[in-house]
Amino acid sequence: xxxxxxxxxTAVAQGGADPLSFRAGRAVEVDVDASLRVxxxxxxxSPESAPDLLDVSRARLGLDxxxxxxxxxxxxxDFRDAPQPxxxxxxxxxxxxxxxxxxxxxKAPFSTERLNSGLAIDFVYRSLAASQIAPVRDTGVMVHGExxxxxxxxxxxxxxxxxxxxxxxxPTAESRVTRRSGALVTGRAxxxxxxxxxxxxxxxxxxxxxxxxxxxxxxxxxxDVRAVFGDRLFPHLEVNGRRTRVAGSADWRHGPFGAAGxxxxxxxxxxxxxxxxxxxxxxxxxxxxxxxxxxVTGEDKDDRVAPDRPLLRGGAGAIEAAVRFEEIxxxxxxxxxxxxxxxxxxxxxxxxxxxxxxxVNWYPVRWVKVQANVIREDxxxxxxxxxxxxxxxxxxxxxxxxx
Amino acid sequence: xxxxxxxxxxxxxxWPIAASAQPQPASPADALFDDxxxxxxxxxxxxxxxxxxxxxxxxxxxxxxxxxWRGLKVRNAGCRSRGFGSRSPVKPGLLLxxxxxxxxxxxxxxxxxxxxxxxxxxxMMKERMSMRLLDRMGVPAPRVAHARLHIGSGRxxxxxxxMVENIDEPFLARQFGTDAGYLYEYRWQGDYHFEDxxxxxxxxxxRFEPRTRRDEAAATLYAPIRDLVRxxxxxxxxxxxxxxxxxxxxxxxxxxxxxENYLAEWDGLLGYAGLDNFYLYKPAAGAPGTVIxxxxxxxxxxxxxxxxxxxxxNPLMVKAWQVPALRxxxxxxxxEAAAAADILPAEVQRAWAQVAEAAAADPVKPVGTADVExxxxxxxxxVNARGAIVRRLAQDATGTELPQAxx
Numbered sequence: 076x077x078x079x080x081x082x083x084x085t086a087v088a089q090g091g092a093d094p095l096s097f098r099a100g101r102a103v104e105v106d107v108d109a110s111l112r113v114x115x116x117x118x119x120x121s122p123e124s125a126p127d128l129l130d131v132s133r134a135r136l137g138l139d140x141x142x143x144x145x146x147x148x149x150x151x152x153d154f155r156d157a158p159q160p161x162x163x164x165x166x167x168x169x170x171x172x173x174x175x176x177x178x179x180x181x182k183a184p185f186s187t188e189r190l191n192s193g194l195a196i197d198f199v200y201r202s203l204a205a206s207q208i209a210p211v212r213d214t215g216v217m218v219h220g221e222x223x224x225x226x227x228x229x230x231x232x233x234x235x236x237x238x239x240x241x242x243x244x245x246p247t248a249e250s251r252v253t254r255r256s257g258a259l260v261t262g263r264a265x266x267x268x269x270x271x272x273x274x275x276x277x278x279x280x281x282x283x284x285x286x287x288x289x290x291x292x293x294x295x296x297x298x299d300v301r302a303v304f305g306d307r308l309f310p311h312l313e314v315n316g317r318r319t320r321v322a323g324s325a326d327w328r329h330g331p332f333g334a335a336g337x338x339x340x341x342x343x344x345x346x347x348x349x350x351x352x353x354x355x356x357x358x359x360x361x362x363x364x365x366x367x368x369x370x371v372t373g374e375d376k377d378d379r380v381a382p383d384r385p386l387l388r389g390g391a392g393a394i395e396a397a398v399r400f401e402e403i404x405x406x407x408x409x410x411x412x413x414x415x416x417x418x419x420x421x422x423x424x425x426x427x428x429x430x431x432x433x434x435v436n437w438y439p440v441r442w443v444k445v446q447a448n449v450i451r452e453d454x455x456x457x458x459x460x461x462x463x464x465x466x467x468x469x470x471x472x473x474x475x476x477x478x
Numbered sequence: 479x480x481x482x483x484x485x486x487x488x489x490x491x492x493w494p495i496a497a498s499a500q501p502q503p504a505s506p507a508d509a510l511f512d513d514x515x516x517x518x519x520x521x522x523x524x525x526x527x528x529x530x531x532x533x534x535x536x537x538x539x540x541x542x543x544x545x546x547w548r549g550l551k552v553r554n555a556g557c558r559s560r561g562f563g564s565r566s567p568v569k570p571g572l573l574l575x576x577x578x579x580x581x582x583x584x585x586x587x588x589x590x591x592x593x594x595x596x597x598x599x600x601x602m603m604k605e606r607m608s609m610r611l612l613d614r615m616g617v618p619a620p621r622v623a624h625a626r627l628h629i630g631s632g633r634x635x636x637x638x639x640x641m642v643e644n645i646d647e648p649f650l651a652r653q654f655g656t657d658a659g660y661l662y663e664y665r666w667q668g669d670y671h672f673e674d675x676x677x678x679x680x681x682x683x684x685r686f687e688p689r690t691r692r693d694e695a696a697a698t699l700y701a702p703i704r705d706l707v708r709x710x711x712x713x714x715x716x717x718x719x720x721x722x723x724x725x726x727x728x729x730x731x732x733x734x735x736x737x738e739n740y741l742a743e744w745d746g747l748l749g750y751a752g753l754d755n756f757y758l759y760k761p762a763a764g765a766p767g768t769v770i771x772x773x774x775x776x777x778x779x780x781x782x783x784x785x786x787x788x789x790x791x792n793p794l795m796v797k798a799w800q801v802p803a804l805r806x807x808x809x810x811x812x813x814e815a816a817a818a819a820d821i822l823p824a825e826v827q828r829a830w831a832q833v834a835e836a837a838a839a840d841p842v843k844p845v846g847t848a849d850v851e852x853x854x855x856x857x858x859x860x861v862n863a864r865g866a867i868v869r870r871l872a873q874d875a876t877g878t879e880l881p882q883a884x885x
Contacts, residue, residue, distance in 0.1 A: 349524065350542060420542070
């Protein structure tokens with residue numbers, strides 16, 4: 076399969092630039108984006124949670140039209156997702172470098188990990204915090220830009236329904252849960268303090284902070300947090316009121332090395348949700364991850380790694396080693412009562428999970444990426460009681476082509 | 479109203495006798511089931527959950543609630559609609575489970591509590607009186623006490639209920655000294671009387687639902703039931719007691735059947751549609767099981783019900799009746815029940831004096847207060863007259879051939 080994927084990609088890679096890009100002077104630039112992704116899994120959980128051993132997890136075709144280098148029109152469709160096939164569908168107008176306006180359907184500016192393209196992430200799956208706590212993609216309007224000589228970037232957006240729709244679920248029977256909520260307001264700032272420093276090692280160090288606030292409708296609508304392969308990790312709790320999320324992240328790249336980390340916290344109010352119709356303490360979901368990568372074959376770390384010696388051109392491609400540690404947990408204030416999984420408990424249980432992911436990424440050519448991950452999930456007693464497993468080992472292999 | 483006053487006066491004269499017969503409470507749960515008082519039970523449940531529970535009363539959806547009695551409050555209990563024919567969107571029967579959301583949590587030593595909505599019994603007292611007599615006859619019966627139920631943050635009066643001790647581990651420990659055995663709840667699946675259903679476990683599994691040790695192998699759970707039924711089918715009458723001895727305490731079964739027939743129960747062990755409304759408990763693998771009565775709001779149905787009613791429809795009772803000692807046991811139990819039931823007239827009057835006001839104020843009872851009072855009068859008439867009728871009919875019963883189909 077890999078050879079089949081690699082062959083055409085290699086052929087088109089001979090030209091160097093994007094194979095499906097067209098230019099008409101400076102007035103019109105057209106890029107066609109196509110991507111296909113296939114996963115093979117050996118999961119140490121029940122077949123109901125992760126039923127497929129071989130799965131096409133992405134089959135997208137997109138069009139990006141840029142006019143006069145000011146107006147950018149993007150549309151992307153995933154052909155394996157019948158209920159919601161559309162991904163990015165937006166127009167972006169660059170008034171100035173410091174002021175751009177985007178409208179349509181796109182990712183809410185919040186989690187750095189979540190904003191990365193699925194083709195560019197260093198592991199098969201995004202971190203749990205980014206995939207489970209952060210808002211995702213929705214219809215909205217965003218103002219964004221870069222100021223202070225590109226040292227500071229900003230994004231402020233308003234979205235229709237809270238950015239709760241999970242368009243990149245782990246392929247399980249239960250994970251496609253639409254968690255609609257009220258309008259979401261989100262803001263994000265990215266600081267690159269040494270963008271113009273002489274020392275190269277500091278130039279690509281950046282920090283980001285984000286906040287998002289929306290409302291969550293009354294009901295058992297607390298965050299539907301799942302483990303890596305879809306086991307429900309947190310109980311569904313009765314919530315009502317505001318959902319406030321904050322995030323902080325850091326990212327650094329230098330030569331073949333990369334490191335990143337992110338922390339996300341979400342707080343749901345529970346107004347009038349007590350058994351006496353009284354207010355309950357908020358419920359908090361939080362998570363963080365830290366990761367490191369190393370291009371063993373020496374290439375510079377980039378979102379799209381271009382191997383120095385591609386396969387079938389005298390080399391074997393590029394090899395990258397990666398490791399990630401992460402934790403996700405739910406909880407609330409200790410009210411002195413025994414903690415309970417009741418959806419209206421004042422003191423809720425505190426399920427948590429820690430995950431180690433060891434990975435190897437192979438880039439045979441620029442357009443092809445093969446990832447192999449070994450994942451170990453360790454759950455505390457509350458999470459183990461909910462999922463029925465305290466420790467899960469799994470192995471995943473992903474092959475993807477992105478043009 | 480006049481009738482109610484007369485009843486109250488009658489009760490007042492009997493009160494010292496009845497009260498002196500009550501054992502002193504020895505534990506919090508004893509106090510909860512102390513039937514010398516009308517209890518006040520408060521179920522704290524979110525208004526939206528209560529509305530949902532009533533709207534979906536046919537489902538077993540759990541809702542969180544807190545339960546309060548005499549200032550003792552348990553938080554994070556589970557609450558759901560319950561019942562079979564008694565399910566109601568207006569006055570839901572409730573199952574409270576204290577460990578539903580908190581593993582191992584108990585309240586007053588109880589894991590759960592049943593709130594019987596009394597919608598199938600206009601007198602609102604049959605469950606309590608039936609279990610009183612069964613307990614007095616040595617049958618392992620759950621305890622029952624009346625309570626005003628209050629619901630929600632406003633403590634709204636939601637009607638007169640009976641609190642019924644659920645058949646679960648604390649009940650087993652109290653009655654049998656161990657809760658480590660195999661408890662089955664009989665699930666009515668149609669007209670069935672212990673006929674052989676074949677070698678497969680499935681027909682038994684749907685009828686005998688494990689309530690403890692649910693995770694054990696099917697053979698461990700259901701082979702004793704299947705083998706009991708086969709023994710009933712295969713054993714000759716003269717050896718029936720020995721044949722079923724590994725699986726069932728036949729003498730306890732015979733005694734309970736007799737008491738139920740004394741009570742004119744038409745939906746019990748010898749019910750109109752076969753077996754119904756009982757649990758079976760085997761204290762250990764290989765030990766004989768004991769039947770436990772449940773849901774006795776269809777008793778006191780028919781004053782003249784023959785004391786051998788429906789014995790001929792049940793293969794086990796047919797064979798037992800052919801054994802002189804078991805036949806004697808059945809008839810003696812009837813006579814013993816008639817004597818033990820002497821307390822019932824006073825009990826009915828005492829209970830009515832206790833609950834009459836709450837019953838009248840019950841905003842969701844399915845019948846009017848006059849109908850309740852009339853039903854209490856009928857009940858009183860039954861408990862006054864039934865003993866003599868059964869004694870008379872039982873005199874010649876030992877020489878009687880069983881009627882084959884008196885349903």
